[in-house]
Amino acid sequence: MxxxxxxxxxxxxxxxxxxxxxxxxxxxxxxxxxxxxxxxxxxxxxxxxxxxxxxxxxxxxxxxxxxxxxxxxxxxxxxxxxxxxxxxxxxxxxxxxxxxxxxxxxxxxxxxxxxxxxxxxxxxxxxxxxxxxxxxxxxxxxxxxVNNGNQMKNPLYQAFVDAGVEAGYFHTPDYNGRQQEGFGPMxxxxxxxxxxxxxxxxxxxxxxxxxxxxxxxxxxxxxxxxxxxxxxxxxxxxxxxxxxxxxxxxxxxxxxxxxxxxxxxxxxxxxxxxxxxxxxxxxxxxxxxxxxxxHLEFYFQFRCKQPISLNGKLDPWNKFLIGSRWLLKKDGLGATNHFESCGFIRSKAGVEWPDLQYHFLPAAMRYDGREAFDGHGFQVHIGHNKPQSxxxxxxxxxxxxxxxxxxxNYLEHEADREGFRACVRLTREIINQPAMDAYREAEIQPGEHIHTDEQIDAFVREAVESAxxxxxxxxxxxxxxxxxxxxxxxxxxxxxxxxxxxxxxxxxxxxxxxxxxxxxxxxxxxxxxxxxxxxSEAEIGLDPEWQNQQRAGQPARQTG
Incomplete structure (x- = not known):
C-alpha cells in the first residue's frame, strides 16, 4: 500500500x-x-x-x-x-x-x-x-x-398522533420540513x-x-x-x-x-x-x-386492550417468519425500526422551540429487545433534549x-431535572386523551403512584437511559x-x-x-x-405565541 x-x-x-x-x-x-x-x-x-x-x-x-x-x-x-x-x-x-x-x-x-x-x-x-x-x-x-417505514399500518401509531392533537398540540406532517413542533409520522x-x-x-x-x-x-x-x-x-x-x-x-x-x-x-x-x-x-x-x-430518555409503558401490539410477534417462531420474509422480499415488519410516529413539544411557555421528543413504539419491551411483561402493550420514549449539564x-x-x-454529569443542572418532570406530566396527559381510549389500559411504568416532584426525580434517576x-x-x-x-x-x-x-x-x-x-x-x-x-430562504415554523403558551393554544380535551 x-x-x-x-x-x-x-x-x-x-x-x-x-x-x-x-x-x-x-x-x-x-x-x-x-x-x-x-x-x-x-x-x-x-x-x-x-x-x-x-x-x-x-x-x-x-x-x-x-x-x-x-x-x-x-x-x-x-x-x-x-x-x-x-x-x-x-x-x-x-x-x-x-x-x-x-x-x-x-x-x-x-x-x-x-x-x-x-x-x-x-x-x-x-x-x-x-x-x-x-x-x-x-x-x-x-x-x-429516507422514508416512513411501513406507513403507520398499526393503528396505535395514528392514535398517538391523534392524542397529541387532542391534547392541544400541532399536527405536523413533516417535522423535518417547515415546522418541527407537533405530532406526526416519524x-x-x-x-x-x-x-x-x-x-x-x-x-x-x-x-x-x-x-x-x-x-x-x-x-x-x-x-x-x-x-x-x-x-x-x-x-x-x-x-x-x-x-x-x-x-x-x-x-x-x-x-x-x-x-x-x-x-x-x-x-x-x-x-x-x-x-x-x-x-x-x-x-x-x-x-x-x-x-x-x-440526550437521556425513559419510556412510559401501558398495557394494550387490543391484541394488536408487537408483543405478539416477539416469540421465536414469529421472529423466524419476520426474518424469512425480510430475507426473501425486504419488506414487512423486518423492514422498519418500528418508530413510525412521534412528537416534538415545548416543555413550558417561554421556550421558543421544542425541547421534548417522543418516539412511539407499538410494543412494550426492554432495551435489549425482550418483552417487558406478558400480554400486549405499547410504550412512548420521551426525553428532555436541550440539556444544560x-x-x-x-x-x-x-x-x-x-x-x-x-x-x-447527567441531570446536574436543575433545568434538566425540571424538564424531565414535564416529560412525566405532559406525557400522561397525552396518553389519557380520548384517541387512546380504545387501546390504553393500566400504566405499567412509571406507575400512577409516581406524581410528586420527589417521586418523579427518583424514578428518573433510576429508569432513565442514554439515547x-x-x-x-x-x-x-x-x-x-x-x-x-x-x-x-x-x-x-x-x-x-x-x-x-x-x-x-x-x-x-x-x-x-x-x-x-x-x-x-x-x-x-x-x-x-x-x-x-x-x-436557503425557507421559512421557519414557530408558534407565534411561544412566549405565553406551552402548546398551540388549543385546550386539551377532558381526559375521562
Missing part, C-alpha cells in the same frame, strides 16, 4: 463515509480511510428490525461505560459507539431527525459562523432522497434514502427495506474508485505532528504499527468519544489531562473533550487501546473552549480538522445521524475550497 495520500480520514462512520465519497468523487485527490472495525455485511446490521443487536455486540460497537454518574445515583451508563464500516449509522436506531432550525441558529450564536439554519438546510437537502419528493425543505437526489434511514447507513449510501458507491483506499481493523494510535503541522497518522493493524503521511490534511471523524481521545493521545488537549495520562503536551488546547452533551471525555492512558474516562447521542466534545467556535474553527480546522494546528458530531457547539433537538451527515457534506465543500451552497 502507498504510504502517502492527499487526505487521511480516521473513522468510517456517519461523517467519515460522507467525506470519503465527496473527496474522491472528482478523481483529483487520493484518500485513505482508516476504520478500527470491519465489514458491515451482517443481517443484524442490514435488517432494520434487528437494531438492538449490533449496538450491543462487541464486534460492531465500542462498549464504553461512563464513570459513576453523580446525579444518577452513581449508575454507570452504557455508551456504545460504532466500530464497523458505517460507524454508528450501522448500529443506530435509523431515526432521521435533523433538529430544529433554531438549533443551528444557536450554533451561529456560539461562534460557528456560517452554520446557521439557512446555510445548513441546503446540505440536508443535498444529502437525502425523501420518499415523498423534494421541496423547499426536502431533497430528492441525495445518497441517503422518518427513518431505510431504503428498499434495508438500513441505509452511510456505508451503504456513501462509501459503497465509492469503494471501486482507484483514488480511495479503505483499511479496516486499523486502530489509530496518534496524529503525527511536525511542530504545529499534522503530517500523518500512526495506526496498528494485525499487530503491526505503520505510519502514513498526508500531503494535504488529516481529518478526524472518529466520533464524539473517539476524536477527542485521539487528539489527546496525540498530545493535543488540556495540559493537566495529558500529563496525568503520561502524554507529552504538543499543543495545549483546553476544550478538547470538554462540553460533552447527550456538561461532561467530559479524558484520556486515561497513553495506550491507545485503553478506553478514555467518560462522564456526562446514545454523545456530542460536542470538539466544539466549533472561537471562544477559549473551542477546538475547531468554523471550517472545522483545529485551532493552532495546520493540516488537521475534525468533522463529526463532536464539533457541534450544542446538541440539537433530535437524533444525531442526520445533522452529522449534514456537517460532513458541508465540510467536504470547505475542505475542497468549493463555494458553499447558497443559503
Amino acid at each position: 502507498n504510504t502517502t495520500f492527499d487526505y487521511i480520514i480516521v473513522g468510517a462512520g456517519s461523517a467519515g463515509c460522507v467525506l470519503a465519497n465527496r473527496l474522491t468523487e472528482d478523481g483529483q485527490y487520493s484518500v485513505l480511510l482508516l476504520e478500527t472495525g470491519g465489514s458491515d455485511k451482517s443481517i443484524f446490521i442490514q435488517m432494520p428490525t434487528a437494531l438492538s443487536i449490533p449496538m450491543n455486540t462487541k464486534k460492531y460497537a465500542w462498549q464504553f461505560e461512563t464513570e459513576p454518574e453523580p446525579f444518577l445515583d452513581q449508575r454507570r451508563m452504557h455508551c456504545p459507539r460504532g466500530k464497523v464500516l458505517g460507524g454508528s449509522s450501522s448500529i443506530n436506531g435509523m431515526v432521521y431527525v435533523r433538529g430544529h432550525a433554531r438549533d443551528f441558529d444557536e450554533w451561529q450564536q456560539h461562534g460557528a459562523d456560517g452554520w446557521d439554519y439557512a446555510h445548513c438546510l441546503p446540505y440536508f437537502k443535498k444529502a437525502e432522497t425523501w420518499a415523498f419528493g423534494g421541496d423547499d425543505y426536502r431533497g430528492e437526489q441525495g445518497p441517503l434514502g 422518518h427513518m434511514t431505510v431504503k428498499n427495506g434495508v438500513r441505509w447507513s452511510t456505508a451503504n449510501a456513501y462509501l459503497r458507491p465509492a469503494m471501486d474508485r482507484p483514488n480511495l483506499t479503505v483499511v479496516t481493523h486499523a486502530l489509530a494510535h496518534k496524529v503525527l505532528l511536525e511542530g504545529k503541522q499534522a503530517v500523518g497518522v500512526r495506526y496498528e493493524q494485525n499487530g503491526q504499527v505503520q505510519d502514513v503521511r498526508a500531503g494535504k490534511e488529516v481529518i478526524l471523524s472518529a466520533g464524539s468519544i473517539g476524536s477527542p481521545h485521539l487528539l489527546q493521545l496525540s498530545g493535543i488537549g488540556a495540559r493537566e489531562t495529558l500529563e496525568s495520562a503520561g502524554i507529552e503536551v504538543q499543543h495545549e488546547l483546553p476544550g478538547v473533550g470538554e462540553n460533552l452533551q447527550d 456538561r461532561g467530559y471525555v479524558k484520556v486515561a492512558s497513553a495506550d491507545p487501546g485503553t478506553a478514555p474516562r467518560i462522564r456526562f 446514545y447521542h454523545p456530542s460536542c466534545t470538539c466544539k466549533m467556535g472561537t471562544d477559549k473552549l473551542a477546538v475547531v474553527d468554523p471550517e472545522a480546522k483545529v485551532h493552532g494546528i495546520k493540516g488537521l480538522r475534525v468533522v463529526d458530531s463532536s464539533v457541534f457547539p450544542t446538541i440539537p433537538n433530535g437524533n444525531l445521524n442526520a445533522p452529522t451527515i449534514m456537517v460532513a457534506e458541508r465540510a467536504a465543500d470547505l475542505i475542497r475550497g468549493k463555494t458553499p451552497l447558497a443559503p
Whole structure:
C-alpha cells in the first residue's frame, strides 16, 4: 500500500463515509480511510428490525461505560459507539431527525459562523432522497434514502398522533420540513427495506474508485505532528504499527468519544489531562473533550386492550417468519425500526422551540429487545433534549487501546431535572386523551403512584437511559473552549480538522445521524475550497405565541 495520500480520514462512520465519497468523487485527490472495525455485511446490521443487536455486540460497537454518574445515583451508563464500516449509522436506531432550525441558529450564536439554519438546510437537502419528493425543505437526489417505514399500518401509531392533537398540540406532517413542533409520522434511514447507513449510501458507491483506499481493523494510535503541522497518522493493524503521511490534511471523524481521545493521545488537549495520562503536551488546547452533551430518555409503558401490539410477534417462531420474509422480499415488519410516529413539544411557555421528543413504539419491551411483561402493550420514549449539564471525555492512558474516562454529569443542572418532570406530566396527559381510549389500559411504568416532584426525580434517576447521542466534545467556535474553527480546522494546528458530531457547539433537538451527515457534506465543500451552497430562504415554523403558551393554544380535551 502507498504510504502517502492527499487526505487521511480516521473513522468510517456517519461523517467519515460522507467525506470519503465527496473527496474522491472528482478523481483529483487520493484518500485513505482508516476504520478500527470491519465489514458491515451482517443481517443484524442490514435488517432494520434487528437494531438492538449490533449496538450491543462487541464486534460492531465500542462498549464504553461512563464513570459513576453523580446525579444518577452513581449508575454507570452504557455508551456504545460504532466500530464497523458505517460507524454508528450501522448500529443506530435509523431515526432521521435533523433538529430544529433554531438549533443551528444557536450554533451561529456560539461562534460557528456560517452554520446557521439557512446555510445548513441546503446540505440536508443535498444529502437525502425523501420518499415523498423534494421541496423547499426536502431533497430528492441525495445518497441517503429516507422514508416512513411501513406507513403507520398499526393503528396505535395514528392514535398517538391523534392524542397529541387532542391534547392541544400541532399536527405536523413533516417535522423535518417547515415546522418541527407537533405530532406526526416519524422518518427513518431505510431504503428498499434495508438500513441505509452511510456505508451503504456513501462509501459503497465509492469503494471501486482507484483514488480511495479503505483499511479496516486499523486502530489509530496518534496524529503525527511536525511542530504545529499534522503530517500523518500512526495506526496498528494485525499487530503491526505503520505510519502514513498526508500531503494535504488529516481529518478526524472518529466520533464524539473517539476524536477527542485521539487528539489527546496525540498530545493535543488540556495540559493537566495529558500529563496525568503520561502524554507529552504538543499543543495545549483546553476544550478538547470538554462540553460533552447527550440526550437521556425513559419510556412510559401501558398495557394494550387490543391484541394488536408487537408483543405478539416477539416469540421465536414469529421472529423466524419476520426474518424469512425480510430475507426473501425486504419488506414487512423486518423492514422498519418500528418508530413510525412521534412528537416534538415545548416543555413550558417561554421556550421558543421544542425541547421534548417522543418516539412511539407499538410494543412494550426492554432495551435489549425482550418483552417487558406478558400480554400486549405499547410504550412512548420521551426525553428532555436541550440539556444544560456538561461532561467530559479524558484520556486515561497513553495506550491507545485503553478506553478514555467518560462522564456526562447527567441531570446536574436543575433545568434538566425540571424538564424531565414535564416529560412525566405532559406525557400522561397525552396518553389519557380520548384517541387512546380504545387501546390504553393500566400504566405499567412509571406507575400512577409516581406524581410528586420527589417521586418523579427518583424514578428518573433510576429508569432513565442514554439515547446514545454523545456530542460536542470538539466544539466549533472561537471562544477559549473551542477546538475547531468554523471550517472545522483545529485551532493552532495546520493540516488537521475534525468533522463529526463532536464539533457541534450544542446538541440539537433530535437524533444525531442526520445533522452529522449534514456537517460532513458541508465540510467536504470547505475542505475542497468549493463555494458553499447558497443559503436557503425557507421559512421557519414557530408558534407565534411561544412566549405565553406551552402548546398551540388549543385546550386539551377532558381526559375521562
